[in-house]
Amino acid sequence: MSNLRSNIVAWLGRKYFTRIQKNGFDLSKMSFLPDATLAPLRRDGLDPIADLSRTRAKEPISKIWLPFGINAWLVTGYDETKAVLGKAKGFSSDFTNLAERNIGVAPQQNPGGLGFSDPPTHTRLRRLLTPEFTMRRLSRLTPRIHSIVEERLDEMAAAEGPVDLVQSFALPIPALVICELLGVPYEDRDDFQRHSTARFDLFDGANASFGAMSDSLSYLHGIVRKQRETPGDGLLGMLVKEHGDELDDHELAGLADGVLTGGLETTASMLALGTLVLLQAPEQFAAIRDQDEVVDPFVEELLRYLTVVQVAFPRFAREDMEIAGTRISAGDLVLCSLSGANRDEKLGPDMERVDPHRQAPSHLAFGYGIHRCIGAELAKMELRAAYPALIRRFPAMRLAVPAEKLSFRKLSIVYGVEELPVLLK
Secondary structure, eight states, X not given: OHHHHHHHHHHHHHHHHHXXXXXXXXXXXXXXXXXXXXXXXXXXXXXXXXHHHHHHHHOSEEEEEOSTTOEEEEEOSHHHHHHHHTOTTTEEOOTHHXXXXXXXXXGGGOOOTTTTOOTTHHHHHHHHHGGGGSHHHHGGGHHHHHHHHHHHHHHHHTOOSOEXXXXXXXXXXXXXXXXXXXXXXXXXXXXXXXXXTOOOOOOOHHHHHHHHHHHHHHHHHHHHHHHHHSOOSSHHHHHHHHHTTTOOHXXXXXXXXXXXXXXXXXXXXXXXXXXXXXXXXXXXXXHHHHOGGGHHHHHHHHHHHHOXXXXXXXXXXXXXXXXXXXEEOTTOEEEEBHHHHTTOGGGOSOTTSOOTTOOOOOOOTTOOGGGSOTTHHHHHHHHHHHHHHHHHHOTTOEESSOGGGOOBOSSOSBOOBSOOEEEOO
C-alpha cells in the first residue's frame, strides 16, 4: 500500500508540472506563429493581452494561421463562443481529428475520457460519471475538504518567514481532494505534498505533451487493474462495481485522467491567483474575512475574471455552417478563447475588473454545452472553503515580494503563477 501511495503521488506531481505549460499543438513551432494566433495564450499579469480585446471588438470570430495546413478560427466573443460550444452536432472534439491531421500525434496516444470524445461515446461516459458529481453526492466530501484546508493552514502557521502559497496551499488542497474523490489511497500527507510539488523537466512539442499523457495513462491502467481486483469506496471503485462490464480499462483510465487533470491544475491556479487578487484588493479582502454571504458571488466573479482555462478543447466543424455571420467550412478547426469571451463588454460595463456585485450572464470559465466541466461544483466547493479560511486564519497576510516580481506562466492553456511568496504575520 505504501509503494502504491508513493507511486500515485509521484505521478501526480510529475503530471502536474509537465503539463502546466503545454499550449496546444506543437510548441516547437510556437515561436514561428503570428501574434494573433498566440494572443489567447498570453496575458499581461492577470489580464488577457490588449490585442485579444481589440480582436474581439473588430472580429469576434477571426481567421488565424496554424501549421499543418489547418484552416483555423479564433472565437473571442461571448455570444459566439456559446454558439460554438453549444453546437455539439455541428462540431467534433474527437481526438482522431488531431491524429488524422499529421500534427505529430498518433491514434494510440488518445487520452480518452470526456474531453476528446463525441456522442454517443461522450454521452455514455458522462451518464456514468454525472451521478457522482451532483451536489448531493459531493456533499459527502464537504467535511474532508474543510479538514484538508485546515491541515494546510496549520502547517503554514508553523512555518518561519515567507511561505510559497502555491506549494503550501494551492496545489496540495485540490490534489488531496481529488484523491479523496477517486478513492486513490494515501497514508502520509507529508509524502504526498512533497511528491506533488516536486518539479520535473518540461518537454516541448506535441509529441512530448501527448507522450506524457501516454505515460500517465499507462500508470493509471495499473491503478484500474488494482481497482478491478479490489474495488474501493471512491469514484473508481464505484465505477468498477456498478459499471465494470460497461467500461474497459482504457475508458476507466481515461476518466480518471480527466478527473485528475481537470480538477488539479485548474483549481490550484484559481486558489493561487484568487489569493493574489484579494491581496491587491483590501476592500474585497476585508469583505471575505468578515461576511459569509459575499463568498459565493465573489467566487463566481473570480472564476469569470481569471478564467484560468484560457481556451476550450479544439473543435472541428463537421459541416459547412455560419456562426454570427462567419462562414465556417467542414474540417475547419475552431478555438474558443474562454478568457476573451468572459471579458466581452457585451456582458456589461467594466468587465476588466473584479466586481462581485455585477449582474452578468453566466460565465464560461467551465466551458459550455455538453463538454462543460463535470467537476465545476467540486471546484467551487473547494474555492468557497479555502479563500475565507485562509484570510480568516491570516488576516495580516501580504505579498513577500513586489507584485511585478511574480513570474506567471507563458503561452499556457491553464494560466497561473509559478510561485506566490507571502508573509503571514
